[in-house]
Amino acid sequence: MNSGIRFDGVSVAYGGTTVLDGLDLTVEPGEVMALLGPSGSGKTTALRAVAGFVRPASGRVFIGGQDVTALPPYRRGIGMVVQQYALFPHLRVDANVAFGLKARKAPKAEIPARVAEALEMTGMAAYARRYPRELSGGQQQRVAIARALAIRPRVLLLDEPLSALDAQLRSGMLAELARLHRELPDVSILYVTHDQVEALTLADRIAVMDKARLQDCGTPQDLYRRPRTEFTASFVGNANLLPVTVGADGVAFAGAELKVPTDGVAAGASATLCVRPHLVGLGEGPNALRGRITEVQWRGSTHRLYVEVGGHRVKADVRELRETPALGTEVTLHFAPEDAVLLGAGVADG
């Protein structure tokens, strides 16, 4: 099967407002690419450009090496699953799943078997004769996935598919999607989400988007451990972003000298130091920062501490404390040198 998606300088504008700006991105055959970003970042527009629901103002979209920019949606060979399921309410589950097969004029004799196969794959075989209104949200989403898979698409577009589900169902469906992809290794998946957990869990690579532009792209581990931009560091993992001045063998922050890798950044330059909250410890240690607690949040297995250090707020996620510290308490935080990443541009307050 010839799959894979390529955006070649794709821009989309609505009434003079650019909602997708020069997107260059390739989804390899069989790859799961998550488009991650906040609302209005352009991620759904990118997906709709692949589906054919928006016409790019400039640039080309390729599916499986074929330029599909001018093709109508029904000729693109895609499967699509959306947040609100979009099942046809007047059709039973099996008829919903068969819809695409009939539309594509699949041989009549084949249709029942392919419907059964898709329903089996999604664990919905027992519900074939039900109407959508007789199913729960999670079951409806499974049917929507079965309907998309039944046509054996080259690419599968998932637009916030789990957003309408509660947390427990979402977690289960995430595992189901991962399993489905293992069973269908040739299908390229473009997965639009604003939920970093979904992206980190499912994606082979993540494209981080903001303000209609691609900000960063890499494997989940890369983006999490070595973010290249402040936006990525902040959006993926909500990192501490500390404004620092680069020194000879470290950086200066709020009067403290911190030993971190400077990766060749010139001494004297302003930069941003990225440290993940869960990598910040409470108590004495390397790279100690002293400050006062301004807020404490209990999160079950952890406490999040907000500590003001030299006028900047530093977040630390520590294992649940036996006694919750009082606001205003002076504490010392620390982090290991190898847990910090120096970002070249800009200064932002975490």
Add this chain to the structure above:
Amino acid sequence: MASAVRLAAPAATDQEPGPSPRTSRSIPAWVWALPPVAVLALVFLYPLALVVQESLAPGAYADVFASASFRDALVTTVWLAVASTAGCLVLGFALALVIAFVPFPGGKAVAKFIDVFLSFPSFLITLALLFLYGTVGMANGVWTDVTGDATGPFQFLTTPWGVLLAEITYFTPFVMRPLLAAFSQLETAQLEVASSLGARPLRIIRQVILPEALPALAAGGSLVLVMCLNEFGIVLFTGAKGVTTLPMLVYSKAILESDYAAACVVAVVNVALSVGLYVLYRGVSRRAGA
């Protein structure tokens, strides 16, 4: 009505539940139903009863049912109403589809105009058609100016086809209104997913939009059918001499021939036809879940 009486007490006092005011407790609920029932009886039920009573004059039904003019009027009324309804359903569905799903400048204004159109009197539309396609209307005027002929080719307005055109023109918005409401409830995502699955526009209309629109079509179609059965102004204004419908027959029997008994018989038949269709509509719409 009883619940209205009970609900009135807390609203008036805005206090914790307690004994109802004396007036609410002492006046039985059915008393509140008397004024509207009395008005209804006076302005509608009593005249209707008089019509039915008049129609029961000895031999009136037999005479009317035996007359060719009644049978012709009945056939004309039914076929005009059915054809107009069919035309309104087809045209209304197509126009509502365009307004709801094909973005074009001024689309919202057109949708709002549909509401305004519903308030127009039926004779206004017929008058407009007379100006356009009447014997001395614009279309024939342009034709005679261009060709030099003495008369133009558009002479259909005084035939049943003219009445049909006028009724379709006037009643189509009555189908569009519920359809546009139904289309506004339809998830755009359903259409997009259908398209991504390989369905072309006609299949989407047939298999996704139409099933969702059926209750609205049933509602609009039934309304138009009943209104067409009772339509008087359009038939009168087109001046179609050969077109006699039941309401026109009532008019000619009562006003022109002073045969009130026959007029009342035709009126009762007309009312029975309308009520029968309404009952049928309720049954169908209950089945369709409307």
